Amino acid sequence: MTLLLDRVTFSYHRWIRPVLNRFTYEVPGEGLTILLGPNGAGKSTTMALLAGTVEPRSGKVLFSGSGLVSTSREYRRHVAWLPQRVPTSRQLSAREYVAYVAWLKGENRSAAWERAGTALDQVGLAEQTGRKTAKLSGGQLRRVGIACALAHDARVILLDEPTAGLDPHQRTVFREVLREVAAKTPVLMSTHDIADLADEADTVTLMDSGRVLHHGGTQSFLDHAHDDAVPARRAESAYSVLMRLDGSR
Numbered sequence: 001m002t003l004l005l006d007r008v009t010f011s012y013h014r015w016i017r018p019v020l021n022r023f024t025y026e027v028p029g030e031g032l033t034i035l036l037g038p039n040g041a042g043k044s045t046t047m048a049l050l051a052g053t054v055e056p057r058s059g060k061v062l063f064s065g066s067g068l069v070s071t072s073r074e075y076r077r078h079v080a081w082l083p084q085r086v087p088t089s090r091q092l093s094a095r096e097y098v099a100y101v102a103w104l105k106g107e108n109r110s111a112a113w114e115r116a117g118t119a120l121d122q123v124g125l126a127e128q129t130g131r132k133t134a135k136l137s138g139g140q141l142r143r144v145g146i147a148c149a150l151a152h153d154a155r156v157i158l159l160d161e162p163t164a165g166l167d168p169h170q171r172t173v174f175r176e177v178l179r180e181v182a183a184k185t186p187v188l189m190s191t192h193d194i195a196d197l198a199d200e201a202d203t204v205t206l207m208d209s210g211r212v213l214h215h216g217g218t219q220s221f222l223d224h225a226h227d228d229a230v231p232a233r234r235a236e237s238a239y240s241v242l243m244r245l246d247g248s249r
């Protein structure tokens, strides 16, 4: 089962042009999918629709092959959503926060508490379980967000620009965690950082102006790069070619 936007039309206000117009997109059912695109392409809107935090004007957002639509509680139980800004709390420790989210998603209190401890361990935060979330670094907080997804057995994980603003070390740690998580649960992650593609992405979706310009395996994306692009620049080159930024077409 995977998430599907089925001919979705969405606009933030009735009187302005839709951001997405009869847009169909299926989140791959396994591995890590990177969602790329320039500012305003519609990535966050796509994510918010998939997360069920906004509703389409027409069309459906659902688990394909099931009747589970994004407006249902059951749907949201199965989807983990990490927005650009992970909420923090002065009152709650990392473990309390993860347990609280797991409880909101339907785990009972004791299971939520147990699973929060295990999930924080999985994302490398075993030492930080008692720290208030407001005291955690940006990278640690994003790993707390992943722990929330693990603690309630999400079927799909949606991450909106999780590597933005992280220092190189935090990025590396985050990517390692992500690689492990994506081996078991499909992850859709939006990013502006082309380096996020390097070795860990299975699929790349490139969108612009509410349309998908490319969707396929990472290698097929990189194949668009100019022949003379050095390996470290192949992703940037492919992006420029597909976005027609290089004047080649």
Ligand SMILES: Nc1ncnc2c1ncn2[C@@H]1O[C@H](COP(=O)(O)OP(=O)(O)OP(=O)(O)O)[C@@H](O)[C@H]1O
Residues within 6 Å of the ligand: 012, 013, 019, 037, 038, 039, 040, 041, 042, 043, 044, 045, 046
């Ligand atoms: N809350 C909002 N109210 C009105 N318009 C919005 C709102 N949020 C986004 N938009 C508009 O919707 C379009 C798509 O924005 P969206 O945030 O989905 O793009 P994005 O690809 O995520 O961009 P970025 O990379 O800058 O985050 C843009 O034209 C944007 O101005």
